[in-house]
Amino acid sequence: MERFNLLKKDHLIGFLRKLAKEYRIIAPVKNRHGDTLFTPVTDLDNDEIDLTNQPQNSIKSFLFPQTEVIATYQSSTPDDYTFTEPEPSFPPTIFFGVRPCDLSAILYMDVIFLKGKKDPFFLDKRRNSLLIGLNCTAPFANCFCNATNSGPFLEFGFDLQFTDLGDRFMVETGRSSGERLIEDRPQFFTPSTEKDSQARYQSFLEARGGFHRPVHLDQTLKKLAKGEVDESVWSFLSERCQDCGGCAYVCPTCTCFTISDQPLSPTNGERLRSWDACTFSGFTRMAGGHNPVHRATGAIRQRFLHKLLYDVKQHGRTSCVGCGRCVGICFGGTDIVRFINMSCQGELYGT
Amino acid sequence: MEHNAAGLYLPKTAKVQSVIEENSQIKTFALSLSMGAQPTVFRFQPGQFVMVSMPHCGEAPISIASSNSRTDSFDLSVRLAGRLTSAMHSLQPGDSVGIRGPFGRPFPLDKLVGTDLLFIAGGIGLAPLRSVILSCLADPRFSDNRITLLYGSRSPADIAFCTDLAAWEKSGRVDCHLTVDHGTPDWKGSVGLVTSLLDTVAPNPTRTKALVCGPGLMIRAVLAELTCLGFDPNDIITTLERHMKCGVGVCRHCHLDDKLVCRDGPVFTLAELQGHEVMELAT
Ligand SMILES: Cc1cc2nc3c(=O)[nH]c(=O)nc-3n(C[C@H](O)[C@H](O)[C@H](O)COP(=O)(O)OP(=O)(O)OC[C@H]3O[C@@H](n4cnc5c(N)ncnc54)[C@H](O)[C@@H]3O)c2cc1C
Numbered sequence A: 001m002e003r004f005n006l007l008k009k010d011h012l013i014g015f016l017r018k019l020a021k022e023y024r025i026i027a028p029v030k031n032r033h034g035d036t037l038f039t040p041v042t043d044l045d046n047d048e049i050d051l052t053n054q055p056q057n058s059i060k061s062f063l064f065p066q067t068e069v070i071a072t073y074q075s076s077t078p079d080d081y082t083f084t085e086p087e088p089s090f091p092p093t094i095f096f097g098v099r100p101c102d103l104s105a106i107l108y109m110d111v112i113f114l115k116g117k118k119d120p121f122f123l124d125k126r127r128n129s130l131l132i133g134l135n136c137t138a139p140f141a142n143c144f145c146n147a148t149n150s151g152p153f154l155e156f157g158f159d160l161q162f163t164d165l166g167d168r169f170m171v172e173t174g175r176s177s178g179e180r181l182i183e184d185r186p187q188f189f190t191p192s193t194e195k196d197s198q199a200r201y202q203s204f205l206e207a208r209g210g211f212h213r214p215v216h217l218d219q220t221l222k223k224l225a226k227g228e229v230d231e232s233v234w235s236f237l238s239e240r241c242q243d244c245g246g247c248a249y250v251c252p253t254c255t256c257f258t259i260s261d262q263p264l265s266p267t268n269g270e271r272l273r274s275w276d277a278c279t280f281s282g283f284t285r286m287a288g289g290h291n292p293v294h295r296a297t298g299a300i301r302q303r304f305l306h307k308l309l310y311d312v313k314q315h316g317r318t319s320c321v322g323c324g325r326c327v328g329i330c331f332g333g334t335d336i337v338r339f340i341n342m343s344c345q346g347e348l349y350g351t
Numbered sequence B: 001m002e003h004n005a006a007g008l009y010l011p012k013t014a015k016v017q018s019v020i021e022e023n024s025q026i027k028t029f030a031l032s033l034s035m036g037a038q039p040t041v042f043r044f045q046p047g048q049f050v051m052v053s054m055p056h057c058g059e060a061p062i063s064i065a066s067s068n069s070r071t072d073s074f075d076l077s078v079r080l081a082g083r084l085t086s087a088m089h090s091l092q093p094g095d096s097v098g099i100r101g102p103f104g105r106p107f108p109l110d111k112l113v114g115t116d117l118l119f120i121a122g123g124i125g126l127a128p129l130r131s132v133i134l135s136c137l138a139d140p141r142f143s144d145n146r147i148t149l150l151y152g153s154r155s156p157a158d159i160a161f162c163t164d165l166a167a168w169e170k171s172g173r174v175d176c177h178l179t180v181d182h183g184t185p186d187w188k189g190s191v192g193l194v195t196s197l198l199d200t201v202a203p204n205p206t207r208t209k210a211l212v213c214g215p216g217l218m219i220r221a222v223l224a225e226l227t228c229l230g231f232d233p234n235d236i237i238t239t240l241e242r243h244m245k246c247g248v249g250v251c252r253h254c255h256l257d258d259k260l261v262c263r264d265g266p267v268f269t270l271a272e273l274q275g276h277e278v279m280e281l282a283t
């Protein structure tokens, strides 16, 4: 049985201050330039925790850093060449204010990094992380998580989940680890009433009706499954894609990476894993310059088919969580919503 | 950290035991994983590959070329292609490399028992097939299989694995047919594409399994020819080369539609590839 608690908004900072004694807190913080970014909170009195705007980044970069050392190596002579795995160094961390799309993206990363051979670096960070979600009561301009089934309210996956009810948060418990956060700090919470549950439901209905973009993902999924998306859609999108990789970097579920050596001296160095993007033309190029993926249409097709067809086949879910970030960042206008809309229309493009 | 988590990306040090110069482009290295003075047991199945590290050069996927009956050391045959492979070509006995693996889905050896085996290779593509041939020769289950090898090279000087070819021919267990793209005055053998040898050996498609590896264009021509000869797509088995970084099905560089070559391959039957956009099948 789910447990519901109330936390007065006036008590939020006090609660976080108590948590901060044991955990590093990462939350959406508005910086002095007016950008809201997930950032480690270092000063609860002065950092402006912003639960109103959509954070520009997701929490991907904390669990799967843009660049990460996966081994160090040393080799002073040709017969000496050894590798060392870095010591885990991720402190116990609470991610606070994670919206359903971004939280759902973490659940996807769990599948990618932990379902088969467990990725030691992701595992270390994930184990030391607690997720406090924040349901979306007012979808942002580019959001379509209603179409991807990852919002505006989330049903599972969080340790705790907050819903804004005006002067108070309703707090749901998703896991025993979340329950302990409350049990150990009972002074901040009061039990919720039937009235609060009604208010939460009302807020859910309003959020569900508050999406600005109609995105008919279900139609696209059907067309993709039947192979009915016209070739001209791919070539149109490929022509306009500028190969910048921006979509992959802002996307909370893009997890392709590359591995490279960074020499630190003639005798030692670091092996790095860094974000990569399947739309880059070098992504599949082999020694000698041969590329098995057709540059004109293959790369962007891989991006969308991976998210909307292959992951559905393999993991039973899309890996687009409808956060809308790529819509905001793509200056070629070849973001995923553009693709979904084009594929639904069934027209021929630019041929 | 969980038992199976640590070390996924951590190479082990392996020592070069010997180096054979196959031709001007290809060298074969015998390696053993070293744990103190004793070599460690290394088990794999033919068709699998390892990720090889060289200092400051990152990693490259290389097929294991030796018999699976040998567990104290294994062979890698490496063609000069770029940075890492050039660094490997200066390795001497006693030198070290980094190794992760073995990775990938191997050739289905159990399904090959009791059939005629037709190996078709071009250039360095003989490396993974050499592993199958040697493993079959060492495995009593295969003592009655008819084994034929068709091997194409660019020129007589480019023919690699000469010691193996001579030994197989001599043992009478492998019927070897060689061809070169460009002959020389003293070359008495056949000249032309490896597909031309198929007419000579006239394989029986109903009781033969074909194992194919080589450059993309060669694979394409051979798969088409075998299909014409009436081979079932399930009986044509090939191994694909793609850009790879992690080797364990996460980084996605080796994507092939919904498959990943490092995890779902590199060995595929033609039947498994049909319906996918594969450059080796394009017409
Ligand atoms: C499953 C598999 C088995 C292979 N087996 C053999 C073998 O037995 N013998 C052999 O000589 N070669 C083999 N190759 C090809 C070999 O991996 C490439 O020739 C090698 O990666 C080239 O590296 P380089 O640094 O010398 O070349 P460069 O051109 O300098 O490479 C540049 C970068 O591109 C990447 N890259 C380029 N081509 C490839 C590629 N084909 N695969 C993966 N990464 C690539 C490398 O990671 C490197 O960082 C195999 C490839 C695969 C996928």
Ligand code: SF4
Pocket: A247, A250, A251, A252, A253, A254, A307, A319, A320, A321, A322, A323, A324, A325, A326, A327, A336
């Ligand atoms: S594809 Fe675009 S909308 Fe979907 S999760 Fe990634 S960034 Fe968000």
